Amino acid sequence: MARIGIHVLGPLRLEVDGNAVRLTPLTTRLLVRLVAADGEAVPVRQLRRDVWGLADEPRHQAQRSRNEVQKRVLELRRALDPAQDGTAARLLRTEQQVTVGGAETAYRLAARPEELDCARFTATVGDALLAPPATAAHRLAEALELVRGRPLAEVNGEEFADPFIRRLVTLQDAARRGLVRARTELGRPDLALPVAESIVRDHPDDPDAARTLESLRAALRARHGAELLRHAVPLTGRRVDVVLVQGDVFEQGDANLVVGFTDTFDTDTGEDVVISRGSVQGQLVDRLFLGQRRLLDEKLRAALRAVPPVGTESVRAKPRGRRVRYPVGTTVAVPVGGRRVFATAYSRLGNDLVARSGRDDLRVSLDRLWDAVALHGQFRPLAVPLLGSGLARVTDLDRGQLAALIVGSFVAACGRHSALTPELRVVVRPDDLAGTDLTPVERLFQGLRGAHDTVEATADRE
Template identity: 35%
Template structure:
C-alpha cells in the first residue's frame, strides 16, 4: 500500500485500480493512521472538507465496502466509532521508510547509506499526489516531503562519511541548487568539495550562501556554517573520512547506556540552537532534559553544570571554569564576555531552576555583548530572557517508555523475558509513573526484586517503592526531584499544589475557586512555569509523581479539607451536567467522560466511613443519583459498578431515595433486572410527584421493564412520564417509544405504530437524540427491514451527534439484526463483531446477551448450528439475559439443541461468539 506518490493499493504484488477519488481518500486516511482506528467523523471530514452531504454516513459505508472488495474482508476492520487498517506497519510504504531509517542508525556509514538508498527508492513522486489538494492531508504531505528531504541529506552525509564523497558530489550539487536556502545542503556541498580537493570552491559556497541570506532575508547563517568554514581553513583531519569509518552513534555521549526515542525533540533542539540565541529545555524533574541535552552536544560546547551550585555568585564562577579561568573574573559578565569575544560559541547551562535570577542576568548580558554566542539551558522554569525560545519536554511516547524499561531491566536480569505479556505489563508500569524516563529507569531497577506483576501492583498502591532505602538525591529518587522544585515555590503555590493533588485525571480553571481564593490563577501559572503542573488548556494536570508527593504533604486533616473541596467541585459540575442533560446538550457526555476519574474519586470519598454527617450522606447520594441519570446514556463500566454499591438497606429518607435511584441504575446497566426493579420501585414509591429526579427514575425503570419483559409496567410508567410537567421533552418521547417497542417485541408492531400516532405531538425530538428514529426502525424491522436500516442509520447519526453512547449502541444492535434477516451475511458478520465489541466495552450486559442471540441466528444461517445452539444455551442459563418475546421466541426455539449443552459465563460466551464470527 503506498502513499509516497499517488495513493496506491497493491495485492499479491499487483497494483489494484481504484475507481475514484473517495476510495483513495479513505484508503490514504486509514494508511496514515499507523494501525490506529480512524473515527467516522474524521473520514467524513476528509471526504467532504467539512461540508458532508445529508447521507454522508451511508456514502462512507459504501466507499469502505467497495474498498474491502479490493483489500479482502479482514484488512479494513470496523471498530467502535470508526475503521482501522489491520496491516503490519511495513505493508504501507511510509511505514517501511520509517523502519529503514531506524535500522540505519545502528549501522556503519556504508551499510547505512545503502539502507537509506533503499528507503528513498520507495518514493514514487510527491506524497499523496492525487489527493494532496485536500486540506486534511496538508500536515501529512508536509511531513512526508520533509522526511524525504531529511533522508536524502542523511544519505548524502553517510556517503561522505563512508569515503565516497566524489561519487556523491553531483547529487549534492543538484540538491544545493534545488534548495538554495536550505543550510544543510550547502554544508554537505562544502564538505564534499573540501574532501575532493576543491577547498576554494567550498569557501565560495559559504560566502555565496551568507550573501544570499543577508540580501534576501536580513539574517546570518547558523554557527554551524561559520564553524565548518573555520575547520576547513584549519584543514582539520576530522573532516577527512577515516580509512575505516566508525559506526554511527559512537560520537560523544555522556552516558554509556542506550538513548531511546526523542528524534523529533532532538531535531527541534538542534534547529532552535541554529536559529536562535537562547534556547531553554523546560520540563518536570526526571523527564530527561539533561540526557536530551547531552545527545545534542558535539563536544565543542562550553558545558556548565549548576545542580550543585547554591549561591548567585556561583553561576559566573562556573562559567569562568568552563572558559579555563581559575577564578571568577573581576567585573563578572563583562569580563566573561571579553573572554568569549566575537568567536562563535555555544554555552550550555544545565539545571538552572534554583538560580534563575543570576542565570537570567548573566545570560542576558553575555548574549548582548557576544554576537556569535548561543546559549542552551535546561531548567524546570524558563529563564525569561529576551528572545528566549522555550521547548517544553514531556514524557516519552508509550512505545519508547516500554523499550527503555525493558532495556534497563534486561541489564539487571539476564533471563528478563521478551514477549507480548512482558511488554503489556511494562506498559502498565510505565503508565503508573507517567512515562518519566527517570521513574521508568528506577522502576526497571526494582523489577529484578519484585517481578513485573508485583511491581505493577505495588506502584498502583504508591510510588514509595521507587525511593532509595537510605540516602539518595534529587537525581536518583522520584520524590526528591519533585521536592526540589516544590521547595522553590511560594508557600501559597505550595498549598495550592498540595490541594490539587486530590484531583485525578486533571482539572479545569473552574476547579480553582474550590481550592484557593481569588489569586489562584497566578499561582497556577507559577506551578505551570515550575513544570509541576502540565498545561494543555483548557485542562491542567499533575503528573502522578507530583500527586504522590503532594498528597504526602497534606496530612489527614489537610487531605480531608482538600477532598471536601474536590467533592464540592464535582457536585457543582454534576448539577450542571444534569441541567444540560435535560436539554440534550452535546457538551454533557464528553464533559462527563473527561471528568470521570474525578467524579469517581469524589463518589468514593463521599461514600467513605469518614463521611458520617447527614450533610455528607445527602451530598454523596445526590452526586450518585445525578451521575446515574446522566451516565445511563453514556455508561462506563467502572462507574456502573460504583453506583451499584450505593444500595441502601431501607428506603425512607431523601438520601436513601437517591441512593436507591443510583444503585437501581447500576443494577440495570449490569443486567441485574429484578434487583434494579426493586430499588427503582422503592425510590419511586417514596418520591412526591414534583420530585426533581422523578422523571429520571421513571425513565430508568421503563428501560429496565423493557428488558425484564413487563409491558404493563412500561405502559403505565410511560403514561405517567407523558403527563409529568417536570420531565424533559426527550424523556417523555423516550417513554412513549419504549411502550411502542413493547408492542413490537410482543409481536404486534401495528399496535406500537398506533400508540406513536396517539402521542405524535410529543415525538418531535429528532434534533435532540436518536431514540425516536430507532423506535420507528424497530416497528418496521419485521415487515420492511430495508426501511428499518435507514431509520437505524439516522438513529446512529443523531446519537453520535449528541454523544449518546447508549442509544447509539442500541441502534447498532438493531442494525445487525436487520442485516441478518435480510440475508446480507458478509455485512452482518462485520456488524455483529463491531456491535458486540461496543456493548461489551460499555458493560451493557442485556445488549451483550441480545447480540449473543443474534450471532447464534447468524451462525445457524451460515451452517454452524452446533455453535448457535451453544450460544442460545448460554443465554438461557444466565438470569441477566433479557426476556425473549414475540417472534424471537420462535427463532430461538428453532436454534436450541435437542440435548441442551450447559451454559457458560458471559466472558467465555463472548469469546466463543467472536471466534466463530472470525472463522465465518
C-alpha cells in the first residue's frame, strides 16, 4: 500500500510515498471538500454545489453532473494510487444514500489519522493539554510545527468549510496558549515569549494575552537585566534566539559563560601586571572561584592536557606568568557550580605582558568556541561578553562591530550544529553602553531575514 500524506493545515499538499503530487484546481477543491466533511459521506449534488459552485440542476441533467463529479473522483483516485494497489479504494469510498428522490451516490474520505495532518494535530493537542508541563511543551510544539498557514486555505470563507476551519483555528489557539503556560511553568519564559507574541498579533484586543506577554517580558527583564535587542535566528524547524542585554556576565545564573583568555591561559592578577583584576578574565577567580586561583589553575591544566602546545617561553624571555603557549582558538570547558565556563584563547600575550589580537584571531576563536559549546554546553543558554573590547582590544572594530562579528559567527555555527544553544546572550557592561552602536547587529538580522525569506519563497514555488 502507498504511504499517503494529506496536509491541509495551510495550502493543500498531497504526498504519495513521500513525493508531492500536483492536482488540478477542481480536484484540489474536491479533496479539500471531502476533508472538511470530517469523515462523513458527501452526496454528488452537494459536491456540485460546493466544489463547482453550481445550483441544483433539473433531473434530466443530473447524469451529466454525476459524470463530471465521477471524472474528478477518478482523477483523485489515480493521484492517490499511482501503483493501483488498492490504496484509492480504501481512502476514497463510494456509497449509496437513500433520499426522497431515490438512491444517490456519495463519496467519503476514509483517511487514517496518520495520513491526515489535521487529524494528527487534533489528537496530539488533545492529549498534550492534559499532560504534565514537560510533556505538554514537547507535544504542543510538535503539533504546532504541522501548521503552515490557515487551515483549508483553498476554501477559507466558504460556508461548508467554516465549522471545520473554526474548530482547527480554535484548537491552534488553545495549543499556543497551552505551550506558553507549559514553558512558563518549566522556567523558560524565553521560549514562551515568541509564542505569546504571536497570540497578541492575532488577538490584539485580548487583555489576557496582553497581560501574559507583559509578564513574560518582565520575567526576562528581571532575569537578564535590561534587554537591548532580541532576534530569532532564521532557521527552519527550530528556535534559537540572540539577545543583547546590558548587565554583568557573571550574573547570568541560568547560562554557561564565555571568558576570553590569552594563549598562555594566565590567571595571575597580582599587581595587575600579567592580568588586570578588572578584566572579565581577572574577575573570574574572584566571582566564581571565590578567590581560589589555584582551583581554577587546576581545572585549566586538566582541560588543556589534551591540547598540544605550540611552544614554551624561557624564564629569561618571560619572567612572569605562564610560559606554555597554546594555539589561538584553543577553547576548553571548565565546570563550575553545575554549569560550564568556556575559556577561549583569542589573543597572544607578548613577553612584554601586552595582549594583542585581531579580527582573524577572534574569528578563529569563535569558530572553536561554538564547536566546544555544541559538545559540552548541554544545550543551556550561553552568555558572552563583548570579546575583543577589553585590554586585548581588536583595534580595527568598534563595540557594535564586535557584537555583529560575534553574532554573525554564531548564526553560521547554527547551520553546522543542530543543538548548539537555545539562546546566545551577548552582555554589554552598562559603562560601555553609551559607546556601543548596535546598528550593525540590527542590519545583520535584517539581511538574514531577507535571505531566509527568499529561500523559503523559492522552496514553496518548487
